[in-house]
Amino acid sequence: MAKVRLLVGTHKGAFVLTSDERRKQWKVDGPQFAGWDVYHVKGSPADPDRMYAAQSRGWFGQVVQRSDDGGATWEPVSNEFRYEGATSTHKWYDNSDHPYEFLRAWHLEPSLSDPDMVYAGVEDAALFRTTDAGKSWEELPALRTHPTASSWAPGAGGLCLHTIILDKDHPDRIVTAISSAGAFRSDDAGKTWRAINQGLRSNFIPDPDAEVGHCVHHIAMHPSRPNVLFMQKHWDVMRSENSGDTWHEISGNLPTDFGFVIDVHAHEPETIYVVPIKSDSDHFVPDGKLRVYRSRTGGNEWEPLTKGLPQKDCYVNVLRDAMSIDSLESCGVYFGTTAGTVYGSADGGDSWTAIVENLPAVLSVEAQTLS
């Protein structure tokens, strides 16, 4: 019988939630790395029991952990993220020049084929890679030294590279997103990069259509159609048909188009999910109602999914890496809130249950489908 395993990163540790394919009863293990921020935990597609966790704290900096047994045991690996070459600068909040300095890893993206290879998106924004299962990290410096990089400025969460998308059909392609610089794509395994922000409009920058400066919150892709990308921007939900070369808005009838998460159904490439958030001032869901919105048309036409979700007095947020899907026949959808509840749907979002409540604030959720 198939199993689903959810890897949950929180502000105070990591949790592993497991269930059989019915997804009715869940076992909760954790916390691992208690007391630490765990921004992200993700398993290798090539070996699901190989996992990597990004663990950090303001006091103690960054730690990276690796598990070779499905999260039962963990081993610290290298935490040395050293920018290559001379220190460059980016813009600070007051528009002064600020030297790049490593603060933390936000996102770990294991290779689709090699369990020992992992990409790390970090703050201040840069892309690192290990090819030896975390024993060492090397920067892919062409992104941080992109001609526009000196003009990148942090969003409220910092200048973070938080999204990394790999493409099995184009092994040298990497799509990344940086708050608040925008989206970038490499077609040569990270040797060169181009900004892919044409069509984005951001009214909080002097030139709303500028090449960079856009606060992209998350990007999702269905592996069967890698040229189609979906983006939750600070404001606006966007779609690209050409791997990010151009974007158009698909916010349609959403009650608000601010938000963080976006994801795609495992078997229906035109079915996408977002969780609208009231605004960038009020980082909680509108009207006290926690609603996932689903589009079955690839955007513009959205329906609220509310069955099983709190519909009054709810003021939570769902952060950018805190939604994931499984690949069972009836697609499971999962997300975690800043109030520490992980919700799951075993029917593509039609109905939801709280898998676990009262965890620390959830930073990330990754689903693994295990045979």
Add this chain to the structure above:
Amino acid sequence: MIRVELPSNLRTLANVGREVELNVDGPVTQRSVLDALEAAYPMLRGTIRDQVTYRRRAMLRFFACEEDLSDTSIDAPLPDEVATGREPYLVIGAIAGG
């Protein structure tokens, strides 16, 4: 034998108790103690001081014998009480929580 007391998050990371004991060759300084600590517990590298500059992480302090040694030279000899193990060398996380 040098005694080093660690904050709880680092004890968990290194899988040790409140205090660890270290042998330090040569002069007992903050640098040599931290070198010995990181050699014995490599998972602590980067969590107490920067791996490149060796600067103390901003939200940590180093105490011994009721003195704050955080801003003294890392190559200055530590007090005899620390060098002989009568007193621990304390790695302290800045207070938080209210």
